[in-house]
Amino acid sequence: MKRFFVLFLIIALYSCTSEKKKTETAEQWTALWNGKDLSGWHSYLGTPYQVQTDSLGNTLTPFGRDNDPLGVITLVDTGDGNAIRISGVAWGMIYTAQDYRNYHLKLKTKWGEGMHSPRENGPRDSGLLYHGFGVPGSVHNWMDSQELQVQQGDMGDYWPVGDVEIDIPSVLKDSIYHIYKDNAPLRSYYFAETLKTATHDSLAKRRVFKAFDAERPHGEWNDVELIALGDSSIHIVNGKVVMRLFNSRKRSTQEKLDSGKIILQSEGAEVFYKDLYIKQISEVPGKYR
Incomplete structure (x- = not known):
């Protein structure tokens, strides 16, 4: 007993x-995604890259919000769980209906095989955009936002999208670009107006390379995490911090930018996302301080 x-x-x-x-x-x-449908999310899609008329010669206009005639955004069973499949055929995005502030976001992503103009020959490209604001489709079929790059070989890089600016500790990587380095002097990065002329100077002001490559081989799931606390953020790939960013703000007003939509890009390549989870935080988790 x-x-x-x-x-x-x-x-x-x-x-x-x-x-x-x-x-x-x-x-x-x-x-953040229920695994069954796109409740709580919206889509915005342009047309296939630089395609201006259909087969009958009719002028094409952007497909717009929640209109997806080509099935660019679908839900699929990958064999190891349901996922959001983004074909990349038309440039655009899915984005949360809600704004988010002070959070830890995690998701899984992997590349598919489809590659479309202008990514026929790679690299495969998408992106996790955050602090999104403004009119959907106003910036290359996306919206103003900060970007954690999801691009093959460059996962974790930083790009500004539209009217944003941020400071990143960085050093010269080569004669043009900068690379993240912990405790290096802060440099400001923004969407330079000279982008229209595609000058080296404009690109150098926009792109920052992650500290090192932590991406897994093609076809394997990658764990991507984003910590956004106040006007600072941390890019994490497969458990490794690849970049820390500070003083997120709107470029035009210098107003602090610390909240907004969460966005997944369609940008010419087939990509899958699943297991999207978010947690409200008041401090950076100990392992990532």
């Missing part, structure tokens, strides 16, 4: 601990 009672206590304690862990997990992480 005594042995039975002890065993009962052990089982009861294990059960309580297990339930507590489940509860804590549920309280900490919230599904």
Whole structure:
């Protein structure tokens, strides 16, 4: 009887601990995507890259919000869970209906095989945009936002999209570009007006290379995390911090930019996203400080 009672206590304690862990997990992480449909998200799509007329010669206009005649955004069973498939045929995005501030976001992403103009020969490209604001489609079929680059071989890089600016510790990588380096002097990066002339100077003001390559081989799932706290952010790829960014702001007004939409890009390549979770935070998690 005594042995039975002890065993009962052990089982009861294990059960309580297990339930507590489940509860804590549920309280900490919230599904950003429900795995079944695109509730809580919107899409905005342009036309296929530089395609201005259809086969009958009719002028094409951007497909716009929540209109996807080519099935660019679909939900698929990948064999290891449901995922959002973005074909990349038309440039655009899906974006959250809600704005988010002070959060830790995590997701899984992997490349498909489809490659479309102007990415027929690579590199495969997409992006996790954050602090999105403004009119959908106003910036190359996206919206003003900061970008954690999701591009083959460049996962974790930074790009500004539209009316944004940010400071990043960086050093020269070569004669043009800069690369992230912890504790290096801060440099400001923004969407330079001279981009229209595609000058080296404009590109150098826009792109910052991540500290090192942490991406997994083609076809494997990558764990991408974004920590956005106040006007600072951290880019994390497969558990490794590849960049820290500071003083996020709107370029035109220098107003602090610390909240907005979360966005996944369609940019000429087939890509899959799944297991999107978000957690509200008041400080940077210990392992990433």
